Structure formats: structure tokens, C-alpha cells
Amino acid sequence: MKSLYDIPAPAKLNLFLHITGRRSDGYHLMQSVFMLIDWCDTLHFESRADGQISREDLAVALPPDDLIVRAARALKAASATPLGVHIAIEKRIPAQAGMGGGSSDAASTLLALNRLWKLGLTLDELIKIGMGLGADVPFFLGGHNAWVEGIGEKLTPVTVPTGQFLVLKPEQGLETQLIFSDPSLKRDSETATIRAFVADAFGFGRNDLQSVAQRLCPGVSQALEWLAVRGLKGRMTGSGSAVFAPVSQNFEPGQAPGALQARLCNSLAVHPLAGWAGSKSLSVDGV
Numbered sequence: 001m002k003s004l005y006d007i008p009a010p011a012k013l014n015l016f017l018h019i020t021g022r023r024s025d026g027y028h029l030m031q032s033v034f035m036l037i038d039w040c041d042t043l044h045f046e047s048r049a050d051g052q053i054s055r056e057d058l059a060v061a062l063p064p065d066d067l068i069v070r071a072a073r074a075l076k077a078a079s080a081t082p083l084g085v086h087i088a089i090e091k092r093i094p095a096q097a098g099m100g101g102g103s104s105d106a107a108s109t110l111l112a113l114n115r116l117w118k119l120g121l122t123l124d125e126l127i128k129i130g131m132g133l134g135a136d137v138p139f140f141l142g143g144h145n146a147w148v149e150g151i152g153e154k155l156t157p158v159t160v161p162t163g164q165f166l167v168l169k170p171e172q173g174l175e176t177q178l179i180f181s182d183p184s185l186k187r188d189s190e191t192a193t194i195r196a197f198v199a200d201a202f203g204f205g206r207n208d209l210q211s212v213a214q215r216l217c218p219g220v221s222q223a224l225e226w227l228a229v230r231g232l233k234g235r236m237t238g239s240g241s242a243v244f245a246p247v248s249q250n251f252e253p254g255q256a257p258g259a260l261q262a263r264l265c266n267s268l269a270v271h272p273l274a275g276w277a278g279s280k281s282l283s284v285d286g287v
Contacts, residue, residue, distance in 0.1 A: 004047075005116055008040040008272045009108035011099040011265075012139070013165065013237045013244050016197070016205030018189035023151070028180055031192050032148045033201075034100075034139050035160050036268035039167065041093050041105055043068070045112050048084035051076075060091040067133055071106040072113060074129050081117045094261065096173020098238025100136045107140030111276045123277035143274030145267075147194050158194060161201055163267050164249055166232065169242040170219025171259035176239040182212045202246045206235070213240040223260055230254075 012034045021029040048054070053072045055062075062068070068087055076084075087109070093101030110126045113119075123141065130137035135152035144157040179185065186208045197204045213236055214221045220236060223243045227234035230253075232245035247253075247264070256262035 005043075005045040005112050007043055007045070007108055007112050009043060009093075009101070009104040009140075010036050010268060010271065011039040011093045011097075011101055011104060012036055012136075013167070014098065014207065015160070015201060016192075016235075017207045017209060017238065018192060018205055019185065019187045019208045020189050020191055022187050027151045028187065029150060030148065030152065031189075033145065033158060033160065033197060034136075034148055035145045036271060037165065037167070037265040038268055039093055039099070039263055039265045040272075041101060041108075042090040043105065043108055043112065044088040044090075045109075045116055046086045046088075047116055048086055050084055051082050052084040054084075054086045056086065056088040058088050058090045060095075062089070062091065067102045067106040067137075068109050071109040071130075071133055071137075074133060075110055075113050075117075075119070075121075075126075078125075078129055079117065079119045079121065081119060083117045085113060085116065094169045094173070094242065096175065096240075097169050097242035098174070098236065098240045099167075099242055100140065100238070103134045103136035104140045106130065106133050106137050108273060110137075110141065111273045115276060121277065126277050140271065141277070143271040145269070147197070156194070158197075160267060160269075162269065163202060163246050164251065165244045165265050165267070166227070166247050166251065166253050167237075167242055167244045167263050167265050168223040168226065168234075168256060169261040169263075170217060170223055171261075172217050172219050172241060174213055174217050174220075174240040178216060179209050179212045179239050182216075185209065185212050203233075207237070209239050210236040217241045219260070222258070226257060226260065
């Protein structure tokens with residue numbers, strides 16, 4: 001009998017994002033807080049005895065060699081397992097939004113296949129594989145909201161208050177490299193502290209990438225202006241183009257204009273798959 005899993009891959013929001021410098025190799029130094037939210041993709045895993053890795057898109061069409069497939073191949077190569085998998089994905093997190101959808105899919109793939117293939121790899125072993133896939137993958141593997149530093153590799157678990165957020169995604173996406181290569185990007189923000197963030201978690205700091213993104217993508221400004229009319233202080237997440245604002249639990253957003261995609265999301269204290277690494281048990285068949 002084939003083993004099956006149906007699992008979530010949650011998005012994240014950057015509650016703030018400061019660029020504090022630039023290394024000699026061109027990589028930017030940053031500080032941020034990554035917070036998990038309940039806007040999720042759903043991945044379906046079915047074991048294959050023939051060793052093949054296949055993928056089926058149930059919603060949005062993805063590139064043939066996306067992070068999901070690359071994560072499965074990387075884990076198969078690292079573990080030398082003879083098993084394969086068929087992965088079907090219901091893609092809901094928008095691309096080029098700054099919400100980490102691709103990295104989250106990769107992390108959930110590593111966690112699910114570690115169990116499905118009964119590999120028993122530890123979290124540290126999975127993180128080493130994840131680092132080769134993308135800078136945000138270790139965060140989603142870690143399972144907790146985090147204070148992020150360096151080039152994204154230094155993660156410190158941090159407690160974030162529970163909250164509800166209105167997230168808006170313009171039709172146009174943004175390529176991260178375009179923003180980081182822009183000469184007008186602010187790269188000298190002062191070093192922040194966790195203590196200062198905790199004192200005002202949803203109001204602390206800013207997103208240093210936002211002004212560049214607004215120039216490259218008019219939809220970012222449109223979304224921020226729509227939030228401001230409703231008395232909400234919006235902010236872009238990551239390198240955009242999605243923006244968000246904290247709202248009360250009884251908030252009614254109304255109809256978003258034009259091609260803006262709007263969604264009310266709740267913060268998550270932990271990843272739905274937290275604790276999955278390092279176990280050969282298949283006692284949990286889904287979440």
C-alpha cells in the first residue's frame with residue numbers, strides 16, 4: 001500500500017526589513033522578523049517504488065524544475081534512497097510577492113519526504129540541504145517565527161503577538177534582484193535590537209526595499225493607498241509586491257480595487273509541521 005501525505009506550506013510576512021550593509025561579495029546584510037501566516041499552499045505526496053520524482057500542478061502552472069522538485073531531488077541524492085514520489089500541488093501563495101511561497105514549498109517537501117521515505121534525518125541535516133535551495137528555506141524548516149540577520153542565515157526564535165492581517169497582492173510581481181541592484185536602495189540602516197522590536201512588534205521599523213519597489217511596481221503604491229484610506233498603516237513584505245497591515249478581528253475589508261488580491265490572514269505561532277524532522281514514524285498521515 002502506498003504511503004500518502006497531504007500537508008500545508010505556510011507563507012510568511014516580514015514585519016520589518018532593514019538593510020544594514022553590504023559584503024564584499026555583493027550580498028546584502030539585513031535584519032528582519034519573519035512571521036508565519038495561515039495563507040498556505042497544499043502539497044500531496046504519494047510514494048513511488050520506481051525511484052522517479054514527478055509533479056502535478058492542480059492550480060497554477062509552475063516551472064518544470066521548481067523548488068519542490070529540486071528539494072525532492074536534493075533529499076533523494078543526500079539520502080541515497082531508492083524510493084520516489086509523485087507530488088501534486090495546490091498553489092495558493094502568489095509568486096513574486098515577498099511571502100516565501102517557493103521556499104516554504106521546498107521546506108515542506110523536505111519535511112514530508114523525510115517521513116514518507118522513512119529517512120529519519122535530523123533538523124540540522126535537513127537545514128544543510130535547505131540552505132542549498134534558497135535563503136528562506138531554513139526559516140520554514142525551523143518551525144518558529146524568527147529574528148533574522150546576516151544574509152538571512154542567522155535565525156533566532158522570537159515570540160510574536162498573535163494577530164490578524166489584511167494582505168494585498170498586486171497583479172504585478174517583483175524580482176528581488178532588481179530591487180537589490182538598484183543604486184537608490186538604502187543600505188546603511190542602524191543595527192536594531194530584539195528588545196526594541198518586542199516593545200512594538202507590529203509598528204517597529206520599516207521595509208528599506210519599499211521605496212524602490214513602489215517605483216518599479218505601481219501596484220505597491222496602489223495597495224498602500226487603499227489601506228491608508230481605511231485608516232490602516234500598510235507595509236510591504238520582503239521584496240514585494242505584497243503589502244499588509246494589522247487589523248482587528250472584526251475588520252471587514254470590503255472589495256479590493258482592480259487586480260488587487262486581498263486576503264485576511266492570521267499569524268501562526270509555529271509551523272504546522274514543527275517537530276516532523278528526525279522521526280521515522282509515519283503515525284501522522286496529514287495535517
